[in-house]
Amino acid sequence: xxxxxxxxxxxxxxxxxxxxxxxxxxxxxxxxxxxxxxxxxxxxxxxxxxxxxxxxxxxxxxxxxxxxxxxxxxxxxxxxxxxxxxxxxxxxxxxxxxxxxxxxxxxxxxxxxxxxxxxxxxxxxxxxxxxxxxxxxxx
Numbered sequence: 550x551x552x553x554x555x556x557x558x559x560x561x562x563x564x565x566x567x568x569x570x571x572x573x574x575x576x577x578x579x580x581x582x583x584x585x586x587x588x589x590x591x592x593x594x595x596x597x598x599x600x601x602x603x604x605x606x607x608x609x610x611x612x613x614x615x616x617x618x619x620x621x622x623x624x625x626x627x628x629x630x631x632x633x634x635x636x637x638x639x640x641x642x643x644x645x646x647x648x649x650x651x652x653x654x655x656x657x658x659x660x661x662x663x664x665x666x667x668x669x670x671x672x673x674x675x676x677x678x679x680x681x682x683x684x685x686x687x688x
Contacts, residue, residue, distance in 0.1 A: 551577065551592070555599040563607055570607060570615040571622075574600070578619045 554573050558566050566573075577596040604612045638645040664671060 551580075551595045551599055555602055558599075558603055558606060566603075567607060567611055567615075570603070570611065571619050573603070574615055574619045575622075578616070578623060582623070 554577070558573060561569070577600055580592055580596040581600070600616075607615075
């Protein structure tokens with residue numbers, strides 16, 4: 550898709566690409582700023598190359614305006630999701646408690662896996678099932 554975006558950009562030319570610039574930059578920006586574990590470095594390099602190509606094609610000023618608008622939109626979305634998560638914690642405390650229990654349980658499992666990888670002879674105790682009852686509130 551990134552190669553397609555680059556090819557379309559070059560094909561359309563400087564004047565006709567400007568209205569579509571934010572739409573083209575959005576996935577490229579998302580790929581550049583992503584920090585998940587299984588990230589493909591070739592995608593990151595390709596997106597960087599296409600951004601450089603767009604910068605040369607439309608000029609620095611037009612590119613900067615479009616890129617800053619994409620950045621602003623991404624930051625607004627991120628802030629909105631964070632705000633909704635905080636509001637959900639207040640509005641639905643039972644769902645928030647379940648999510649928190651699940652997070653802590655996953656953290657403990659990750660810790661056990663890490664210990665096992667560092668010390669192969671050590672076997673950590675693990676729960677047999679990961680059913681919903683494990684996540685239920687215990688009073």
